[in-house]
Amino acid sequence: MVPIIELRGAIPFGVALGLSPGTAMLASILGNVIPLPFIVVYIRRIFLWMRRRLPKLNSLVDKMEKKAHLKGAKVTRYKYLGLTIFVAIPLPGTGGWTGALVAAFLDMPLRKAVPALFSGVAIAGCVVTFLTYVVQVTIL
Template identity: 70%
Template sequence: MVPVIELRGGVPFGTALGLPVGQALVAAIIGNMIPIPFIIVYIRRIFLWMRRKSKKLNALVDKLEKKAHLKGQKVSKYKYVGLWLFVAIPLPGTGAWTGALVAAFLNMPLRKALPSIFLGVVTAGLIMTFATGLVVATVGG
């Protein structure tokens, strides 16, 4: 699981490997959610450590922080509903990992951000499951 693909690739990939759709969806949701609490709680400390290590890592942190702040502008107006919708939209640059980064930089408490991100992941998973089913029905049938 990589940040660019996350659940959006997990559902179609799992289905392509022969998993039943329900199992592919559940596996993608679980796999997508495992790092989320760690990102929200520890990302600022990790970024500080990375900044001290090297200039290359410092540049990477700058890039990620800029991304989080830009995405955070969209989320901050609607808070937790905005976070849910941001994570739920299956487009590049959105998703649970970016949503967790945004939540961390908006100082959203884990206990409030986690349910929004989880609902977003489930919503995105259902969208991707539906889209995968359409593609399979169209191409396979």
């Protein structure tokens, strides 16, 4: 699981390897949501540590923080519903990991951010699984 691809690539890849769409979806959703609470809680500390210990990565940290703030502007208006919708859109840069980064930088409490993130990932998983199934049936 990589942050840019997340389940949007994992589900079609799993189906291509012979997994059923449901199994691929379940595995992808679980793999996607496991790191989310840790990202929400620890990402700011990790970025601070990176700035102090690995100054060569400052530009990467700046880029990630800028991305979180830009994406956060879209989420701020609708709070947790906005976070769910943001994560549910199956496009690159809108997944669970970015959503968790946004939640961390908007100081959303973990107990409210995690259900929104999990819901968004589940919705995205269903959408991607449906699209994968349609493509698979069309090709075969």
